[in-house]
Amino acid sequence: MASRAADIAYAEIRGLILSGEAPPGTRLKEEELASRCGVSRTPVRDALRRLEGELFVVRNGASRMFVADWQAEDLDELFALRGMIEAHAAARAALRIGPEALAELEAVNARLGEAVAGPTPDIATFLEANRRFHDLVIAAAESPRLPAVLALLVEQPIVRRTAQHYGREALERSAAEHAELVRALAARDPEWARGVMTGHIRRAYHAFVEASRVAPARAR
Amino acid sequence: MASRAADIAYAEIRGLILSGEAPPGTRLKEEELASRCGVSRTPVRDALRRLEGELFVVRNGASRMFVADWQAEDLDELFALRGMIEAHAAARAALRIGPEALAELEAVNARLGEAVAGPTPDIATFLEANRRFHDLVIAAAESPRLPAVLALLVEQPIVRRTAQHYGREALERSAAEHAELVRALAARDPEWARGVMTGHIRRAYHAFVEASRVAPARAR
DNA sequence: CGCTTCGTTCTTGTATACAGAGGGCAACGT
C-alpha cells in the first residue's frame, strides 16, 4: 500500500464518481472532499492528481477540478481503442501464459458462469469476475505499459451499464466467449485469441449502444 | 498555465530524466529535487505524481521513487502498441482533418525537411518538428483519450536515440513519409493514412534496434 | 563466523498556515 490517507481519499473520490453520486460536471472542492474523507487537503490533492491522470477528473483552465464527462465522449472511439488494445493483449498473452494462470482464468470464469446461471443473474458477482478475468488476461500479456494504457480506456460505469442491460442469454454468451478465449490461450494461438477478444469487446459495444438507446444517458 | 512552481519542478525533473542526467534506476529524493528546483517539496510531490502517471518514474514498494527503466522494457511491444495507436489516430484524422490543420502539417514538415536537407542535418530542429507533426496528427484525430494514451507510449529518449542514428537519407525518408501521410490525410483516405503511419513507426523501430545494436544500451 | 534483532537516521506522508489568483457579484455609468 502506497499510503493510508491518500488511498482513502482516492478510493472515496473514485467511488463518488463511479457510483454516480458525483455526476459528470460536478465541481470538486479540495476542502469539501478533505472533510468528507476525514483527511487533510494534502492527500486529497494527491488523489486528485492520480484521478486527473486517469482522466476521471478534468481541470478548468483555472485549475478547478470537475468530474470528467465521459458520456460526452465518442463511445465508438472508446470501444474501438479498448478493443484494439485488449485484443493485442490477448494475442500476446497466448504466447506467454502459463498453466497456473490458465487455471485461474478457468476458475474465475467458472465463478462468472455460476453467477449468471441461476434464474436471477448476480450482476455484482458477474462484474467482479469479469473485471478479474480481463485483468488476468492483461497480466498474462506481461507488458508493463498495458495496464496503464487500459486504465485510461476502461470506464467502469460503462461496463456496469452494459452488463445491467444484458439479458441472461447475453450474460451466458459473455461467459462462453471467455471460455473460448481460455481455449485460444491454452492453444497458444495469438490470432484466435485476438479474434475472440475483438468480437467480445465489439459485442459489448453494441450492447452498450442498445442500452443507451433504451435508457438514454441522463435524459434531459 | 496550471501553476508556476509545480510546472517548473515537472519540467526540471522530466528534463533530468530525458537528458539522461538521471539514468534509469536513479533514486529521486523529494528534498533533493526541491532544492535543485528552488521550490518546496509540495510542488515536487505534485510533479512526481504526474511523472508516475506517465510511467517516467516508478515507486518501490515503500514508495521510494526511482527513474523508470524503460530500457529493460520490451521495445518490440512498445513500438507495436505505439504503431497501432498512432496508425489508428492517423486513420481517424483522415476523416476529420480540416484545411487549416493540413496546411500546418505541411508547414511543419517543410521545416522538418529543411532541417535535414543541408550537409549537416539539424537533429534538434528535426526532433522538435517531428514531435509537433505527430502531435498535430493526434490532435486532428479529435479523440480526447488519444493524447493521454500516447503519452504513455512515446518515450522521448527512444525517439532521440533513433533520430541520432538516422543517416541523412533516413531523415529524408522520414520527411517523405510525413509528406505521404499529409497526402493520405488530404485524400481523406483512412486506410492509406493507417498504412503510412504503421510503416513509419515500424521503420523507426528497426532504426532503433539498429542503433541499439551499434551502440549497446549503456554498456556495462 | 554468521544471523538476528534493536536502534538510529533518513525519507516520505500528513497537517496546517499563508499568499495569490481567479471568479462572481454588485454598483455604476452609458
Add this chain to the structure above:
DNA sequence: ACGTTGCCCTCTGTATACAAGAACGAAGCG
C-alpha cells in the same frame, strides 16, 4: 436595461512543521 468595471471572497498553490515508517548499521547471540 445592458454592459463594464471594480471589489470582495473563495479556492487553489506553496511553504513549512511534525509524525511515522522503512532501511541501514551496529551489536549481541547462537
